[in-house]
Amino acid sequence: MKKLLSKKLRGYTFLVLAILLISGVVLFPVVTNYYVLLAVLVIECIVLLLVISYFYDKYIKPVEKVAKTMDKLLEGNYNARVNQSMTGTIGEVSSKVNALARNLSELTISEQIQAEQLTTVIENTESGLVLIDEKGYIHFVNRKFLSMFGKTPHDYVGHIYYDVLDSEQIHHTVQETFLYEKHVKHLFSVDKNGEKIYLEIVGAPIFNERNMLKGAVLVVYDITEFKLLEVMRKDFVANVSHELKTPITSIRGFSETLLDGAQEDPETRNQFLKIIFDESKRIQLLINDLLILSNLEKDESKIHVEEIHSDAIVADIRPLIEQHAKRKEIEVEFPEDMALTFSADEEKVKQVLINLLSNAISYTPEQGKVSLAISDEGDRICFHVSDTGIGISQDAIPRIFERFYRVDKARSRNTGGTGLGLAIVKHIVELHDGEIKVDSELGKGTTFSIYFPKEQR
Numbered sequence: 001m002k003k004l005l006s007k008k009l010r011g012y013t014f015l016v017l018a019i020l021l022i023s024g025v026v027l028f029p030v031v032t033n034y035y036v037l038l039a040v041l042v043i044e045c046i047v048l049l050l051v052i053s054y055f056y057d058k059y060i061k062p063v064e065k066v067a068k069t070m071d072k073l074l075e076g077n078y079n080a081r082v083n084q085s086m087t088g089t090i091g092e093v094s095s096k097v098n099a100l101a102r103n104l105s106e107l108t109i110s111e112q113i114q115a116e117q118l119t120t121v122i123e124n125t126e127s128g129l130v131l132i133d134e135k136g137y138i139h140f141v142n143r144k145f146l147s148m149f150g151k152t153p154h155d156y157v158g159h160i161y162y163d164v165l166d167s168e169q170i171h172h173t174v175q176e177t178f179l180y181e182k183h184v185k186h187l188f189s190v191d192k193n194g195e196k197i198y199l200e201i202v203g204a205p206i207f208n209e210r211n212m213l214k215g216a217v218l219v220v221y222d223i224t225e226f227k228l229l230e231v232m233r234k235d236f237v238a239n240v241s242h243e244l245k246t247p248i249t250s251i252r253g254f255s256e257t258l259l260d261g262a263q264e265d266p267e268t269r270n271q272f273l274k275i276i277f278d279e280s281k282r283i284q285l286l287i288n289d290l291l292i293l294s295n296l297e298k299d300e301s302k303i304h305v306e307e308i309h310s311d312a313i314v315a316d317i318r319p320l321i322e323q324h325a326k327r328k329e330i331e332v333e334f335p336e337d338m339a340l341t342f343s344a345d346e347e348k349v350k351q352v353l354i355n356l357l358s359n360a361i362s363y364t365p366e367q368g369k370v371s372l373a374i375s376d377e378g379d380r381i382c383f384h385v386s387d388t389g390i391g392i393s394q395d396a397i398p399r400i401f402e403r404f405y406r407v408d409k410a411r412s413r414n415t416g417g418t419g420l421g422l423a424i425v426k427h428i429v430e431l432h433d434g435e436i437k438v439d440s441e442l443g444k445g446t447t448f449s450i451y452f453p454k455e456q457r
Helices: 010-027 034-074 088-124 143-149 168-180 224-259 266-297 310-327 346-362 409-415 421-431
Strands: 128-133 138-141 184-192 195-207 213-222 306-309 331-333 341-344 369-376 380-387 435-441 445-453
Touching: 010 034, 034 088, 128 143, 143 184, 143 213, 168 184, 168 195, 168 213, 195 224, 224 266, 266 421, 306 310, 306 346, 310 331, 310 346, 310 369, 341 346, 341 445, 346 369, 346 380, 346 421, 346 445, 421 435, 421 445
Parallel strands: 331 369
Antiparallel strands: 128 138, 128 213, 184 195, 195 213, 306 341, 369 380, 380 445, 435 445
16 A cells, blocks of 8 residues: 555555546446445456556566666766666666676776876876866876976965976977977976086877867976986096096107107116006006996996905905005004905905005105005905095095096196006995095094905895
8 A cells, every 4th residue: 555655656556546526427327236336346446456557567667767776876886786677678788788887897896996006107107197188278287297396286286387487498388388289398407405407398188089178198207316426427527538638648759759869868768668567557447447337337347255264354455555655654553453244345455455555645745654464244244444644524535436537636647546456446346335534623533444254145
């Protein structure tokens, strides 16, 4: 009875009542017995209501359920399903609706995964990305762009680009991208925390399916590292050219003098030949150091690790260092009875100590003092090379391992060095996963502390 009085069947119920009323009017003049008339009308009412209820449950209700499910799908709820078991044509429709819902659900999940993957890639790319629509409003900026220019997404998204982006070069790139409707590339620089950052910006137009311009994408690359490498390359070429120019000029000049007749004087000839020999030796040392440094900087550069003893290394380099120090009357102290064992490339460790001790002697005035000490630092062994030389300013310490960098340019060439010794030391220590520390004071001396792991990984 509740079903028949429900809102959806109320119209059918009124239709039944109307039919009964018409039947009563038609039968009233014919049937004289009111009880019979009433019984006929009641039976007719029951039959009609049962028929309506049957057709409603069999056909109308399933269609309504399918319609509700379709409404949910249209609203974006792809988890909706027709759960009622049906037969016939309605059953086929409901099964197809369920299949459509499953496909839409799977498609939505796939799109969500792809969108998340794309967002992850965009947010973690090493290039700054900006999306601008055809009216100039910013719709998206990624994390890298924010790290380059600061602020938050809210400071950019929803604003016109020229109101929130200060760089004139970015403005020109956007304008040229919209004007010419093709890729535009520019270079510019910005100051960030007192440092100059070099950037490359590429503007790419966005077209819709009708080939109409709908916006632009800006891609910003941080090329600071490449710029610095380019500067280092140019400096390296200039430094090598400068280092070679002096000895080559000397060799050519003295050779021409000898050829012009100076060779007839034995004393002059011997003096000039010694200068030519010294300058050629200087070129050879420079080329040897360049080759060593080049080999150390190769990606495939390897070290020959073996178990070595510190006292054996000191014994091998001691005669060479003492001979060098003797010429300048410099006192050299070596560690006594300090035998430590560690794993390393013996020849390269010797080269580190020879370079450091030679530098210490070269930059220490006569009657000065140079010392080598060794200490056990647990899982590391440390070599300390100290001198009483000219010292290094605090500003210069970060640069002393650069190729051809010289602390005292006025007297550096008189030392006979190539300017590559500390660069070689740095690379050898890095190949051993070691560490270098420098402690220096102008006019008082310098101490280099070189740490080598006892075991190589």
